[in-house]
Amino acid sequence: MSNLYPELFRRHTQNPILTAADWPYPVHSVFNPGATLLADGTTLLLCRVEDRRGHSHLCAARSVNGVDNWQIDVQPTLLAEPYTFPEELWGIEDPRITYVPELSKYAIVYTAFTHHGPGVALAFTEDFHQFERYGVIMPPEDKDAALLPRRIDGHWVLIHRPVSGPRAHMWMSYSTDLRHWGNRKVIMEARWGSWWDANKIGLSPPPIETAQGWLVIYHGVRQTAAGSLYQLGLALFDLDSPDCCLKRGDEWVFGPEETYEQVGDVGYVTFPCGYTIGADGDTIQVYYGAADSSIALATGSIRALLDWLDLHK
Ligand code: BMA
Numbered sequence: 419m420s421n422l423y424p425e426l427f428r429r430h431t432q433n434p435i436l437t438a439a440d441w442p443y444p445v446h447s448v449f450n451p452g453a454t455l456l457a458d459g460t461t462l463l464l465c466r467v468e469d470r471r472g473h474s475h476l477c478a479a480r481s482v483n484g485v486d487n488w489q490i491d492v493q494p495t496l497l498a499e500p501y502t503f504p505e506e507l508w509g510i511e512d513p514r515i516t517y518v519p520e521l522s523k524y525a526i527v528y529t530a531f532t533h534h535g536p537g538v539a540l541a542f543t544e545d546f547h548q549f550e551r552y553g554v555i556m557p558p559e560d561k562d563a564a565l566l567p568r569r570i571d572g573h574w575v576l577i578h579r580p581v582s583g584p585r586a587h588m589w590m591s592y593s594t595d596l597r598h599w600g601n602r603k604v605i606m607e608a609r610w611g612s613w614w615d616a617n618k619i620g621l622s623p624p625p626i627e628t629a630q631g632w633l634v635i636y637h638g639v640r641q642t643a644a645g646s647l648y649q650l651g652l653a654l655f656d657l658d659s660p661d662c663c664l665k666r667g668d669e670w671v672f673g674p675e676e677t678y679e680q681v682g683d684v685g686y687v688t689f690p691c692g693y694t695i696g697a698d699g700d701t702i703q704v705y706y707g708a709a710d711s712s713i714a715l716a717t718g719s720i721r722a723l724l725d726w727l728d729l730h731k
Contacts, residue, residue, distance in 0.1 A: 426726060427672045427704060427716035434678050434712035435485060436465065441477075442492045446470050447683055448477075449707030452513035453623070453692025454524060456480075461694055462546060463488075463705055464495065464513045464526065465713060473498065473509035476528070478546050484694060484703055485715065496526075496541070496549055505532040505539065505554045512691050514564035516624050518542075527576070529561045530554055538563040538578050540596065555599055556580065556591070562620030562637075566660060567627070575660055577605065577634075579620040586618040588636065590661045605661045606636070606653060614638050614649050614670045622650060622690045623704065630724055631657050631664055635690065635704070638670065648687040649673035652727050665731035671723075672716065674709070682709025695720070 438445050451463040461484035467477045476496040479488040498506035508531035516525045523542045526549070530539040535558035541551045556563065556578050563578035573592040576599060580589055588606040591599040608619045615638025625632035632655040640647040649670035656662040673679075674686040690706035700720050708714045 423669075424722075424726065426722060427718045429676065430485060430715040430717065432485060433676070433714040434708055435715050436463070436479060436488060436713035437711075440488065440490065441467070442490055444469075447711045448713055449710050450512045450689050450691045451479075451705050451707070451713055452476075452515040452526065452528075453694055453703075453705045454515045454517060455694045461703075462515075463692065463713070464515060464546070466511050466513070466691075466707070467494065468509075468710075474511045474531075476510060476513055476526075495546060498530075499551070503530070503539075503551060503553055505530045505537055507531065507533050510539065511536070512561065512689075514621075514624050514691050516565045516567050518565070518567055520568060525565045527563045527565055532558055535559040536561045538576075540565070552597060555593075555597065562588075562622075564621055564624035566625065566632070570658065570660060573601075577621045577625070584617060586620065588619060588621055603661045605655065606634075606663050606666065608638070614640055614647075615651055616640065622706075623693050625655065625660075626693070626695070626702070626720060627657070628720060628724060631655055632660050633720065633723060633727075635693075637689065645686065646684075647673070648689055650688065650690070652723055652730075654724070654727055665727045667727055667730045669730060671726070676708075676714075678712055678714065679708045682711030684710035688714075 447468045451465040463479045468474045475494040478495040479490045481488045500507045511529040513528040526541045529536045537554045537558040538556035541549045559581040566575040590605045592601040593599045618639040622635045634653045650672040652667040654665040693704045
């Protein structure tokens with residue numbers, strides 16, 4: 419028997435697959451992209467791009483194979499609009515994309531950096547050229563949010579991560595019109611003490627719908643003497659009652675181990691906001707920000723993630 423932990427996510431040999439040097443206009447860093455497959459099979463990443471003011475906007479990059487030959491929009495795709503949306507004063511960050519068949523639109527849930535702190539904002543698009551903004555749907559301090567792709571019992575469902583004091587847990591809220599949210603519930607708490615996911619956790623990419631339930635990749639923020647360490651874990655939630663956690667893995671499954679993940683503007687951060695699923699329905703390409711500086715790709719098998727959860731719950 420091997421004495422190594424199983425490798426659930428395999429890093430691409432071309433990592434990091436996108437850096438600031440690839441951009442068609444001057445930018446400081448590119449990281450934490452949302453991801454989706456377009457109708458023609460093209461991979462679209464909606465990348466968080468930070469300028470030298472320290473403010474972020476979103477920029478689309480498209481690739482046929484999801485690895486290289488990225489066609490990057492020649493100017494920002496979605497910029498903060500602080501005059502009409504004052505909550506975007508200090509930029510917009512960390513998009514999570516969900517295609518919503520009922521609306522034939524992509525929902526983009528992102529962090530709006532207000533001068534009261536980060537809040538959760540929502541926009542819709544059909545083509546990643548025109549956007550319809552709904553503004554802030556969760557006031558500060560709240561982030562790490564994504565919409566489920568369909569209503570459950572007539573309600574839209576949002577996972578998000580408000581901060582309450584020194585600890586931060588994952589919550590769920592419901593809405594019938596996507597503007598007014600209520601029925602809030604904690605769905606998963608940060609652990610205590612020396613756990614890898616003690617005190618602060620948050621959703622990473624949007625949940626993955628499987629026959630067994632909603633598979634969730636979440637991050638734990640571990641405070642060490644050297645600073646914060648961002649690692650990823652797995653959990654499974656009930657398909658029909660998505661606030662009910664069925665399984666939660668005990669160990670982290672992916673974390674900063676390569677130099678490009680450990681060294682950068684914020685070292686020791688692996689932060690995925692999106693994935694695509696292959697034609698086989700099992701292969702998952704996870705796109706993540708590395709050290710708040712570049713974009714990297716790791717590939718896994720949904721079947722293997724679910725099997726691991728069975729052994730580690
Ligand atoms: C989190 C988010 C991410 C960022 C991470 C590490 O709170 O703001 O955007 O990648 O911190 O800096």
